[in-house]
Amino acid sequence: xxxHTDVLRGLHRxxxxxxxVLTPNMQGFQDAVAAGATEVAxxxxxxxxxxKKNINCSIDESMLRFEEVINAAKEQHIPVRGYVSxxxxxxxxxHVEPSEVAKVATRLYEMGCxxxxxxxxxxxxxxxxxxxxxxxxxxxxxxxxLAVHCHDTYGQALPNxxxxxxxxxxxxxxxxxxxxxxxYAPGSSGNVxxxxxxxxxxxxxxxxxxNLAQVIEAGDFICSALCRRTNSKVAQAQGRSx
Amino acid sequence: MGNVPTTVKHCxxxxxxxxxxxxxxxxxxxxxxxxxxxxxxxVKIVEVGPRDGLQNEKLIDMLSRTGLPVIEATSFVxxxxxxxxxxHTDVLRGLHRxxxxxxxVLTPNMQGFQDAVAAGATEVAxxxxxxxxxxKKNINCSIDESMLRFEEVINAAKEQHIPVRGYVSxxxxxxxxxHVEPSEVAKVATRLYEMGCxxxxxxxxxxxxxxxxxxxxxxxxxxxxxxxxLAVHCHDTYGQALPNxxxxxxxxxxxxxxxxxxxxxxxYAPGSSGNVxxxxxxxxxxxxxxxxxxNLAQVIEAGDFICSALCRRTNSKVAQAQGRSx
Numbered sequence: 099x100x101x102h103t104d105v106l107r108g109l110h111r112x113x114x115x116x117x118x119v120l121t122p123n124m125q126g127f128q129d130a131v132a133a134g135a136t137e138v139a140x141x142x143x144x145x146x147x148x149x150k151k152n153i154n155c156s157i158d159e160s161m162l163r164f165e166e167v168i169n170a171a172k173e174q175h176i177p178v179r180g181y182v183s184x185x186x187x188x189x190x191x192x193h194v195e196p197s198e199v200a201k202v203a204t205r206l207y208e209m210g211c212x213x214x215x216x217x218x219x220x221x222x223x224x225x226x227x228x229x230x231x232x233x234x235x236x237x238x239x240x241x242x243x244l245a246v247h248c249h250d251t252y253g254q255a256l257p258n259x260x261x262x263x264x265x266x267x268x269x270x271x272x273x274x275x276x277x278x279x280x281x282y283a284p285g286s287s288g289n290v291x292x293x294x295x296x297x298x299x300x301x302x303x304x305x306x307x308x309n310l311a312q313v314i315e316a317g318d319f320i321c322s323a324l325c326r327r328t329n330s331k332v333a334q335a336q337g338r339s340x
Numbered sequence: 341m342g343n344v345p346t347t348v349k350h351c352x353x354x355x356x357x358x359x360x361x362x363x364x365x366x367x368x369x370x371x372x373x374x375x376x377x378x379x380x381x382x383v384k385i386v387e388v389g390p391r392d393g394l395q396n397e398k399l400i401d402m403l404s405r406t407g408l409p410v411i412e413a414t415s416f417v418x419x420x421x422x423x424x425x426x427x428h429t430d431v432l433r434g435l436h437r438x439x440x441x442x443x444x445v446l447t448p449n450m451q452g453f454q455d456a457v458a459a460g461a462t463e464v465a466x467x468x469x470x471x472x473x474x475x476k477k478n479i480n481c482s483i484d485e486s487m488l489r490f491e492e493v494i495n496a497a498k499e500q501h502i503p504v505r506g507y508v509s510x511x512x513x514x515x516x517x518x519h520v521e522p523s524e525v526a527k528v529a530t531r532l533y534e535m536g537c538x539x540x541x542x543x544x545x546x547x548x549x550x551x552x553x554x555x556x557x558x559x560x561x562x563x564x565x566x567x568x569x570l571a572v573h574c575h576d577t578y579g580q581a582l583p584n585x586x587x588x589x590x591x592x593x594x595x596x597x598x599x600x601x602x603x604x605x606x607x608y609a610p611g612s613s614g615n616v617x618x619x620x621x622x623x624x625x626x627x628x629x630x631x632x633x634x635n636l637a638q639v640i641e642a643g644d645f646i647c648s649a650l651c652r653r654t655n656s657k658v659a660q661a662q663g664r665s666x
Binding site for chain 1: 576623628
């Protein structure tokens, strides 16, 4: 990630597109602002073990770091998005209580994050656990401020997203060609494919403003460049990036 | 807002209203967040993996021990057209039938039906299409002609007290015609049901369906056929099988077709996948507290076996996540 400054500086910013960047601490935040960032994000965890193993500190300690970042961002009128990982399960702890997810989501929201993205980090969630987790979080955080970030490790991303939409969530995280994410077992997949999410939403008459064909092209490009197969079933069905 | 009447304050500020009546927020949220969807307590899984030319007795044996209530064993199509099905009689005769498991076989016409019965079939299935073009290209006759053939089979089956399941392919799109009208699906489903099929499996043959088209199609079919007699057979070509199945369950469908390791199906484009994986369906249903009576770990083992035997990668994400059949 060493060239993040170059990437941000070199961006050709399209009008009406936001380009948030992750900033785990004040150093990262200051570097990001110096490089021209106009939106940042912080990454919390609903699981104590995951927090310690992933970012080397407890949830409470991470919240203090994020509070610093959020306050600095507020002064510069830079919006902050909050992420909660392990929202539907932890690779170390297994089951994660919905109330723990709600606790972290609420703290991030009350500290000033405009949106909270709830992440199914290991992809173990199902419509059953998604409902329970959202019910808990939605007691404290308005649904208009929630997003879901589902992984497709067990093939559950789309039914989980559908469930979240049915509960009022209207922001969905996805990755072109299903690249990236957080694989925890050999052969397991990570992010849900933007193409597959768009196909479902458009088929349901939901507007996204996004051109699916152009996303497929972008996926085609990056898969060729990385010599990797696309994880998007929609792209595969169209005979792309085999 | 010191000297403004309370009621006006509440009109002006929703936040103020919630602060003054803390119970209201909880009440409103509970009203909103309790999903209206009731899911069936039990879903019957119809395993269609072995039927699509896999013809593997050990696979059927392994599946028979998993708790699956229905396993489609083979297809009595003419071996002239589909040579790999030539040993269907042997497969059926060689079956070790587990108690409480049904082993239906496909019988497209009277010849196939008679061969199936001679080989010991106790349940059969017929395959109609909602698309005229697909019918002609796939089984060489119009929908009406196919219905006459099926009526023969169904009547003969009735005389022998053999239940018949009906399939409607192209329920959410046709590889030739594209969009298929829900009313056309309803027409064929109704005919099959009225002729005597005990269950109608609605198939998204090209996997192009989404929760949007699934709802419309089911609404149309459910005007004529009771939902308890309906099943969905979703393909995962566009990754939509699980959300489509979830949608069908929300509409009251409680029978789902799936194939171990996601093998088989009807691929219409290079690289496209077919059947939805039984493992992935089970993972979702069990996670929702829906009972199926099926042991997921044992289905994963059966998938592991058949993928090794065929030197093929599993299509099941659940199996992949557990490091199987890479």
